[in-house]
Amino acid sequence: MTEPSKLPHRGVPEHQPAAGGIAARARAAAGPQYLSGLNPEQREAVETLDGPVLVLAGAGTGKTRVLTTRIAHILSQGRARPHEILSVTFTNKAAREMKLRLGQMLGQAVEGMPWLGTFHSIGGRILRFHAELVQLKSNFTVLDVDDQVRLLKQLLQAESIDDKRWPARMLAGLIDGWKNRGLTPSQVPSGEAAMFGNGKGGKLYASYQERLKILNAADFGDLLLENIRLFRENPDVLRQYQNRFKFILVDEYQDTNVAQYLWLRLLSQAPSRPGVPLSAIIPGAMDPAVIPGRAAGVNPESGDKEDSARDSGFAPAGAPRNDAGNPVAQPSPPKNICCVGDDDQSIYGWRGAEVDNILRFEHDFPGAKVIRLERNYRSTGHILAAASHLIAHNEGRLGKTLRTEDVDGEKVTVTGSWDSEEEARAIGEEIEELQRAGENLNEVAILVRASFQMREFEDRFVTLGLPYRVIGGPRFYERAEIRDALAYLRVINSPADDLAFERIVNVPKRGLGDATVQLLHDHARKRRMPLFEAARAVVETDELKPKARGSLRDLILQFDRWRAQREVTAHTELAEIVLDESGYTEMWQKDRSADAASRLDNLKELVRSMEEFENLQGFLEHISLVMDRDGGAEDEAVSLMTLHSAKGLEFDNVFLPGWEEGLFPSQRTLDEQGRAGLEEERRLAHVGLTRARRRAKLYFATNRRIHGTWSTTIPSRFLDELPSANVEITESKGGSGWGGAGGYGPSRFDNVESFGSSYATPGWQRAQANRNRGQAGRSGQARGGFEEGQSSFSGSRSDAFSGGGFSRNKRGPLVIEGELVAKSTGTVSEFSLDDRVFHQKFGYGHVVKIDGNKLTIAFEKAGEKKVVDSFVERV
DNA sequence: TTCTAGTTCGTTTTT
DNA sequence: CGAACTAGAA
Numbered sequence: 001m002t003e004p005s006k007l008p009h010r011g012v013p014e015h016q017p018a019a020g021g022i023a024a025r026a027r028a029a030a031g032p033q034y035l036s037g038l039n040p041e042q043r044e045a046v047e048t049l050d051g052p053v054l055v056l057a058g059a060g061t062g063k064t065r066v067l068t069t070r071i072a073h074i075l076s077q078g079r080a081r082p083h084e085i086l087s088v089t090f091t092n093k094a095a096r097e098m099k100l101r102l103g104q105m106l107g108q109a110v111e112g113m114p115w116l117g118t119f120h121s122i123g124g125r126i127l128r129f130h131a132e133l134v135q136l137k138s139n140f141t142v143l144d145v146d147d148q149v150r151l152l153k154q155l156l157q158a159e160s161i162d163d164k165r166w167p168a169r170m171l172a173g174l175i176d177g178w179k180n181r182g183l184t185p186s187q188v189p190s191g192e193a194a195m196f197g198n199g200k201g202g203k204l205y206a207s208y209q210e211r212l213k214i215l216n217a218a219d220f221g222d223l224l225l226e227n228i229r230l231f232r233e234n235p236d237v238l239r240q241y242q243n244r245f246k247f248i249l250v251d252e253y254q255d256t257n258v259a260q261y262l263w264l265r266l267l268s269q270a271p272s273r274p275g276v277p278l279s280a281i282i283p284g285a286m287d288p289a290v291i292p293g294r295a296a297g298v299n300p301e302s303g304d305k306e307d308s309a310r311d312s313g314f315a316p317a318g319a320p321r322n323d324a325g326n327p328v329a330q331p332s333p334p335k336n337i338c339c340v341g342d343d344d345q346s347i348y349g350w351r352g353a354e355v356d357n358i359l360r361f362e363h364d365f366p367g368a369k370v371i372r373l374e375r376n377y378r379s380t381g382h383i384l385a386a387a388s389h390l391i392a393h394n395e396g397r398l399g400k401t402l403r404t405e406d407v408d409g410e411k412v413t414v415t416g417s418w419d420s421e422e423e424a425r426a427i428g429e430e431i432e433e434l435q436r437a438g439e440n441l442n443e444v445a446i447l448v449r450a451s452f453q454m455r456e457f458e459d460r461f462v463t464l465g466l467p468y469r470v471i472g473g474p475r476f477y478e479r480a481e482i483r484d485a486l487a488y489l490r491v492i493n494s495p496a497d498d499l500a501f502e503r504i505v506n507v508p509k510r511g512l513g514d515a516t517v518q519l520l521h522d523h524a525r526k527r528r529m530p531l532f533e534a535a536r537a538v539v540e541t542d543e544l545k546p547k548a549r550g551s552l553r554d555l556i557l558q559f560d561r562w563r564a565q566r567e568v569t570a571h572t573e574l575a576e577i578v579l580d581e582s583g584y585t586e587m588w589q590k591d592r593s594a595d596a597a598s599r600l601d602n603l604k605e606l607v608r609s610m611e612e613f614e615n616l617q618g619f620l621e622h623i624s625l626v627m628d629r630d631g632g633a634e635d636e637a638v639s640l641m642t643l644h645s646a647k648g649l650e651f652d653n654v655f656l657p658g659w660e661e662g663l664f665p666s667q668r669t670l671d672e673q674g675r676a677g678l679e680e681e682r683r684l685a686h687v688g689l690t691r692a693r694r695r696a697k698l699y700f701a702t703n704r705r706i707h708g709t710w711s712t713t714i715p716s717r718f719l720d721e722l723p724s725a726n727v728e729i730t731e732s733k734g735g736s737g738w739g740g741a742g743g744y745g746p747s748r749f750d751n752v753e754s755f756g757s758s759y760a761t762p763g764w765q766r767a768q769a770n771r772n773r774g775q776a777g778r779s780g781q782a783r784g785g786f787e788e789g790q791s792s793f794s795g796s797r798s799d800a801f802s803g804g805g806f807s808r809n810k811r812g813p814l815v816i817e818g819e820l821v822a823k824s825t826g827t828v829s830e831f832s833l834d835d836r837v838f839h840q841k842f843g844y845g846h847v848v849k850i851d852g853n854k855l856t857i858a859f860e861k862a863g864e865k866k867v868v869d870s871f872v873e874r875v
Numbered sequence: 876t877t878c879t880a881g882t883t884c885g886t887t888t889t890t
Numbered sequence: 891c892g893a894a895c896t897a898g899a900a
Contacts, residue, residue, distance in 0.1 A: 091889060120890045142890085220890045255889095351888065450886050472888080506876090513876045548876095625890065644887050666886055684887085707885055708891035882896075 052365035053338040059690035060378030080246040082112035089251040123223040142624040147499040179221025180352030182259040253341030257352040268337040380409025382726040387689035389723040411728040419703040424460040443652035445639040449664040471641035481599040496530040508587035510551040571616040594858040654692035657699040659716035
């Protein structure tokens with residue numbers, strides 16, 4: 001421990017001068033206070049202000065600290081004023097965090113940093129200033145995925161393409177992918193464009209863009225792509241921003257996609273002299289001869305004949321040309337851009353992130369200074385060693401060696417379980433043990449590869465009464481009720497918002513179904529008017545049935561009234577009025593389902609959040625970009641999330657279940673991305689391990705239910721790749737809740753034994769051996785059908801039950817089996833509606849529906865479930 | 876138009 | 891095994 005100020009097991013030290021000791025005071029004397037406590041590399045990263053800088057910041061090395069300190073440094077050195085610094089992150093959370101820390105550091109609010117934000121929010125901001133230059137109005141709507149898909153469905157219909165064979169969602173994905181790669185419709189390689197909808201992919205993309213302009217809307221991808229187009233077509237505008245931004249900082253650079261890269265590239269060029277054509281700048285951003293994967297985005301007009309060459313990654317090596325086909329001039333030297341990232345944490349390749357961006361930084365930004373942060377202030381020795389050793393199996397990386405001065409700590413544990421349920425049980429018990437030992441549950445996290453793994457843990461925790469919180473999941477503004485409410489407001493704000501109108505015409509139900517909407521569409525198309533105006537016209541005719549006509553007229557009148565009220569009513573109040581008068585609130589109040597209450601809460605929250613904005617317009621402009629999930633949840637609880645959403649977080653105790661071939665690494669990724677996919681999965685594993693400060697615990701199960709059927713699995717190859725010196729194989733403690741027996745087949749033990757000795761052998765080789773053993777032990781698999789609950793009643797299962805699979809099962813008490821079989825034939829329920837009941841697994845709830853012996857119960861914690869009456873008792 | 880019974884098909888997710 | 895969607899009846 002040579003760093004006296006370091007706090008063991010904590011994140012990067014927060015240096016209070018008082019706690020710093022002599023050394024810290026000495027350092028403080030050497031420079032401004034905010035620099036004190038930085039290690040030499042961090043300090044270099046902060047102080048190297050001129051020219052391009054790449055900071056390779058390994059996990060837990062103080063990345064955010066460097067970024068914020070650097071901004072503080074720039075400001076305090078007087079090198080730039082706050083509005084001259086462009087600082088981009090990927091998530092709102094990261095942006096918020098930076099603002100917060102910056103505020104602390106500078107001792108005041110950072111309202112003066114208007115250009116600190118996400119790529120999308122900044123892109124959107126710039127776009128609004130110059131909307132007319134890209135055929136939009138400054139109040140354009142940002143579409144969510146739902147709207148996008150709905151719009152595409154219409155286009156598919158217009159082209160009479162079977163949306164069974166060519167789902168709109170798929171097209172949305174393709175378009176999104178193209179936009180991520182910086183490709184406008186004319187730039188998409190025709191081979192690729194033709195793959196969708198019998199060659200109509202490209203045409204659809206083009207008409208989609210056209211429709212967006214008509215609707216005065218942009219999707220997320222447009223916020224960047226249209227920005228790039230804006231810059232390309234308007235050199236003066238670009239120059240304005242180039243001049244403004246004296247410094248550019250980028251967080252999580254390894255996650256940037258091509259569009260983001262291009263955007264940064266444009267902005268980071270030194271301002272060109274007036275008169276120098278833009279073509280001198282742009283194409284230099286990409287050099288097809290060197291960046292095969294990007295070639296498609298480079299030579300937009302270079303002709304379709306080269307498609308095959310591009311697709312195969314071998315673009316012609318001729319001089320790059322710009323949009324006009326002119327030869328490329330030497331690009332001006334890039335200015336002060338500082339990118340921070342970690343190639344070992346690039347886990348969004350499947351979404352268009354280009355690891356290449358970070359790998360090729362030095363090439364892209366000549367003269368770049370590369371600074372490595374390798375001192376880890378987070379994890380103990382064993383954990384760090386395990387993570388480093390694992391990631392070292394990757395080839396495509398810049399290479400960093402993380403080190404810590406912390407103690408070795410506990411070894412990383414690997415535990416095998418019979419099946420996923422036992423895995424959940426084992427983890428549950430270990431967590432309770434930690435809790436008894438005085439650990440704070442906020443310092444416990446379970447990180448899973450796929451979200452379906454979460455349910456098992458939730459069930460278990462509800463049973464145990466262990467508080468937990470699921471991180472991630474649907475965002476606040478993605479929830480149906482929020483989108484519906486927003487749609488109402490959108491229609492009020494801009495009557496031409498067809499997508500919003502369509503969303504709510506029949507929500508709540510007004511008897512205005514497909515037929516009516518279709519009619520409106522026809523009208524709108526013929527007269528080239530928005531749906532809302534079409535509706536106004538149609539109501540005057542007798543084309544609609546009286547009932548539909550009446551309610552449509554009512555709806556229009558309501559909107560007219562609301563729009564009038566808008567002038568005289570506060571926007572929050574207006575929102576309440578709209579939600580009430582439209583019957584939307586009532587719809588949820590009448591809804592008997594379990595989450596209706598929380599939806600109403602969300603609506604209240606939405607209205608509350610509107611207060612932060614001056615008016616409806618301002619609210620709508622920002623809402624789709626910055627609205628985050630509800631924060632809340634201050635209570636002590638275990639965190640449950642996917643590995644992806646764990647990036648950037650840290651916990652004392654991290655549980656990593658499901659390390660099995662097929663699940664992790666995910667088979668699908670392997671199939672689709674091959675080796676690159678495997679490496680990304682490995683980085684994911686690395687991210688998982690490095691989330692842990694003191695304890696990292698890995699698990700694998702021998703049997704797991706995938707898509708409803710049980711299958712035998714084999715331990716993940718990543719387990720084999722861990723250094724045995726830092727790993728401990730432990731027994732599963734999960735056997736208890738099942739009345740003893742808890743034994744596993746010998747197979748599991750063999751697994752564990754062989755694990756320690758064979759970690760040098762290729763994983764899959766051992767996998768073969770294990771597979772055989774696994775099948776031998778399959779007799780126990782009937783267990784799958786043994787799960788309690790509704791499933792038991794869905795078919796001919798009684799044969800399976802009596803068939804004897806069970807008597808061989810050592811793990812379940814036969815009593816339950818007998819009970820299950822016996823009760824399942826009963827017909828008359830002894831329960832009545834609204835009875836309060838208790839269920840072993842789901843806890844308390846009340847009966848909302850009775851169907852023979854099947855009850856639908858709204859559980860207080862687990863939500864609404866169908867269960868068999870024999871599994872609950874009245875209380 | 877809407878409700879309900881059948882079918883399908885299963886990563887990861889920001890903005 | 892279930893959520894999420896789709897095709898027919900009320």
